[in-house]
Amino acid sequence: MTKVGILGAGLSGLTLANYLKRDFEILERGPIYGGLCRSYSKDGFIFDLGGHILYSRDSGIMNQFKDLLNGNVLSHKCGDYIWYDKATLIPYPFEQSLYKLPKTEIVDCVKDFLFNENANKSVSNMKEWVYKVFGRSIAEKYLLRYNEKVWKVPIDLMSIEWVQRVPQPTADDILRSAIGLKTIGGFERKQFYYPLFGGIQTLVDKLAEPVKNRVICEFTISSIKKRGETWFVSNGKVERPYGRLVSTISIIELVKLLDDVPTSVTNACSKLQYNSVIIAMIGFNGKTKRGTTALYFPQKDVPFHRLCFPRSFSANCVPQGKGSVLAEISFNSANNNWSAQSDEEIISKVVDSLDKIDLVNPNSVILSHVEKLQYGYVVYDLSYRKNISVVRDYLQEKGINILGRFGEFEYLNMDQCFQRGVKCAQEINNP
Numbered sequence: 001m002t003k004v005g006i007l008g009a010g011l012s013g014l015t016l017a018n019y020l021k022r023d024f025e026i027l028e029r030g031p032i033y034g035g036l037c038r039s040y041s042k043d044g045f046i047f048d049l050g051g052h053i054l055y056s057r058d059s060g061i062m063n064q065f066k067d068l069l070n071g072n073v074l075s076h077k078c079g080d081y082i083w084y085d086k087a088t089l090i091p092y093p094f095e096q097s098l099y100k101l102p103k104t105e106i107v108d109c110v111k112d113f114l115f116n117e118n119a120n121k122s123v124s125n126m127k128e129w130v131y132k133v134f135g136r137s138i139a140e141k142y143l144l145r146y147n148e149k150v151w152k153v154p155i156d157l158m159s160i161e162w163v164q165r166v167p168q169p170t171a172d173d174i175l176r177s178a179i180g181l182k183t184i185g186g187f188e189r190k191q192f193y194y195p196l197f198g199g200i201q202t203l204v205d206k207l208a209e210p211v212k213n214r215v216i217c218e219f220t221i222s223s224i225k226k227r228g229e230t231w232f233v234s235n236g237k238v239e240r241p242y243g244r245l246v247s248t249i250s251i252i253e254l255v256k257l258l259d260d261v262p263t264s265v266t267n268a269c270s271k272l273q274y275n276s277v278i279i280a281m282i283g284f285n286g287k288t289k290r291g292t293t294a295l296y297f298p299q300k301d302v303p304f305h306r307l308c309f310p311r312s313f314s315a316n317c318v319p320q321g322k323g324s325v326l327a328e329i330s331f332n333s334a335n336n337n338w339s340a341q342s343d344e345e346i347i348s349k350v351v352d353s354l355d356k357i358d359l360v361n362p363n364s365v366i367l368s369h370v371e372k373l374q375y376g377y378v379v380y381d382l383s384y385r386k387n388i389s390v391v392r393d394y395l396q397e398k399g400i401n402i403l404g405r406f407g408e409f410e411y412l413n414m415d416q417c418f419q420r421g422v423k424c425a426q427e428i429n430n431p
């Protein structure tokens with residue numbers, strides 16, 4: 001029995017399927033493939049499940065994405081801003097646009113960066129790292145506030161593992177940024193791509209085309225057992241047999257589906273933290289008042305941390321004469337109540353907030369929709385590395401491959417999921 005069972009038909013599972021040279025089958029809980037890369041379409045509006053743009057440090061992967069989209073792709077310069085206050089929008093990233101701040105605040109930021117009392121300290125958590133790399137003012141005016149709002153955990157309880165990929169500004173960058181000169185500082189999303197038609201789902205549609213007859217949708221995996229050399233994956237009604245398993249479903253859920261898992265593993269698994277995300281989608285008459293790709297909100301009294309404007313990704317995401325906005329609200333996994341609010345309550349809070357900041361007039365709203373994503377962001381708390389290693393080692397010992405954002409439980413974007421899907425296929429093809 002060499003058939004490969006792929007658990008989950010998101011971008012990772014579909015990429016793997018495209019490159020496998022073995023017999024395989026994909027089991028998917030949802031009514032359709034795509035996972036986090038699905039798009040919601042109604043009345044000519046298209047919303048992704050959270051603002052999704054294509055970018056990568058690896059131009060090879062970007063070219064593969066563009067080839068897949070076969071001309072159905074637009075190239076954009078990032079037009080994201082930080083909502084500092086109603087009168088002050090700061091081009092993203094904050095530290096490269098200090099010239100937009102009031103003059104006394106620019107002085108504070110530059111002074112604290114150049115004469116940073118933390119510059120030579122060793123760091124053991126993200127908060128200390130932010131103070132060390134950016135200085136007190138940049139840290140306190142924006143970075144700590146925004147990160148605390150997104151991650152929903154105190155920043156001194158977060159590890160530096162993840163932030164180390166964030167580009168670190170030089171003194172030259174900060175001085176240029178203070179007077180409004182172009183900085184050399186790196187920024188991954190400076191340029192990005194997006195499908196001209198169909199939203200981000202177009203990408204997974206393309207990946208699904210050659211393999212979709214081997215995707216079994218509406219198959220919610222409820223148990224996984226091994227008898228002899230064969231894995232049996234069940235939804236409580238039907239059992240599917242496989243010689244090999246690759247799981248792209250959340251590692252936390254995967255462990256719950258297995259028998260006789262040692263307590264050390266279930267304990268480690270229960271300590272993994274993640275964020276759930278609520279996506280509120282709003283369509284309205286007229287255009288958005290600010291022509292940006294996304295706005296970031298560090299303010300505690302604003303419910304969302306980020307707004308995205310689908311029209312700025314592709315004009316085909318909104319009907320003529322209409323506008324739309326997509327709000328992202330995050331919750332820590334320890335908050336068991338995160339999904340308790342009704343869709344109406346969520347939309348009402350978001351619309352109220354959009355009205356207060358004068359972005360959308362409530363009377364112009366003609367469409368609203370809410371999606372609740374249980375698994376949105378992996379949280380790198382201080383025990384992340386220890387806990388994830390215990391769980392991964394156990395699964396490796398069992399011979400189950402893990403793949404993807406929550407499969408591997410790592411902060412992976414679409415390009416990395418694609419890259420790892422191809423690599424996983426190569427490893428299975430050429431053992």
Ligand SMILES: Cc1cc2nc3c(=O)[nH]c(=O)nc-3n(C[C@H](O)[C@H](O)[C@H](O)COP(=O)(O)OP(=O)(O)OC[C@H]3O[C@@H](n4cnc5c(N)ncnc54)[C@H](O)[C@@H]3O)c2cc1C
Pocket residue numbers: 007008009010011012013027028029030033034035036037049050051052053054055219220221222248249250253277328373375376377403404405406407412413414415417
């Ligand atoms: C709000 C948000 C914004 C993002 N923005 C970007 C961006 O701008 N650019 C970027 O590159 N990346 C972005 N990402 C990341 C991107 O969405 C992911 O990297 C990618 O979609 C992960 O794909 P995956 O296949 O690994 O996981 P998923 O898409 O989560 O796929 C897992 C699949 O497993 C299925 N499944 C789960 N449990 C079961 C079960 N018990 N039985 C059967 N099936 C099951 C699910 O239904 C799902 O289809 C964003 C993510 C979020 C949450």
